[in-house]
Amino acid sequence: MSGRKSGLERSRSVVVIAGEDRNDRESLKILLEEQQPGLRGGIVQIRDPVRLHKATGANLSKRVRTIVNKAQGVAEKQGEGTRVACLYVHEDLDGVDGNVYLETRQRVEQEIRRQLGCGHYVLAVAEMEAWMLLFPDALSAVVKAWKVPAKYRGKDTGRFQDPKRILMREVSGTKGRRYTESDAPEVFRAVIDGGYHRSPLGSNRSWSHFYQDVELCGRQHLHG
Template sequence: MSRKKDSRQKPRGKRPQQILVFGESENDTKSLKELILALRGDLADKVQPRRDPLVLIKNAKPEDVPERAKKIADAVDISRATHDIVCVFAHEDCDALEPKHEEACRKIEEAMQQAGCPAHAVVPAWELEAWWFMWPDAVQAIRPKSWRAPDDYLGKEVGRLKDAKEELKKRVVPKDLKPDKRKTFQTYQESDSPAIAQKVREKGLARKPAAKSSSYTRFVASVDECKVK
């Protein structure tokens, strides 16, 4: 299904290139932007995270999927008026263990294809927080004086971690922290994700994960597929 050309579009070749990132939240899209740039420095100034519309496709009823995909496609069309859209990424957490992310990816990508807007699905299993266990040093680096490096899963399959967000909250707490300090301890919050991703980029760790994740491997392959001039 092809989408109609917007009459406002500038001639192709004269427009700047752009990569759009949609997701479940602003924290997620900002984090994914940092990871994309960590993987592909040549995409600097091209990656744009978008707050709206949210990607809510994986658990949608069949009758609701086309309209949700269309909202994203319409937003992409607006950008196509002034930019050459190189790639579109659509993120939703899996909320299930690997390899369930593959099923969710297929649903999202098929829906976007039907909407006339091919996209790369980004579906971390269990949640985006599972990926942070691949870079414990980057996690600790955002609060080096208080957090421990969550290095509990080095070399293991982090896509098999249930409730990864809650697990990360526990694992950054120093093991020797006194009980009376635990109530006031500032542990991980979702708003920390972009800073962690930035540390991954700054430290050059994006292609050097210390643990395993099939959903992350899929994401890396999707980023590598983006072709820019």
């Protein structure tokens, strides 16, 4: 062993996650830890509301500033001089994949990077539940009776209008336990534990973008 320390250990820094609610943040944390094992313990969350996807101009700048300030404040609480290595901000678009998704993602991410120098805007289409539909086996691993109907398998899940409703009404719900939002971290844990994230069934650009973000982050922000 060389004993070489990671960038995080060298400079005392943390990765900060902001998101719409606790389930979203926990889910993101599970996925991040798998992709960047060096981050374990180096991730902190902030509970500020995230309402960026419809914001523009000065309004967007102000809302991003609030999140960036809070992220820097929470880093400082980890010990004097601790800096924000990177910031992940999750939000659901609540709309399907298309130009609005691409434009919104770019607009908000540019503002985050303008203010912080790094950062990722994890905008899910239409919402994070669409990611779960890429992993029918993980859903069945959480609750055996949960089954993704054939018509939703192998599809672009970013085009589904209401993935949460699909999970609640069609994947679960006919008998036994019904999917609720608080199940999200358990589902993503099952995705990771089963190794399903390596071979999604179908596609979702917001899922792919998230993984590209994490990869770029590892190269440029955390160990750059």
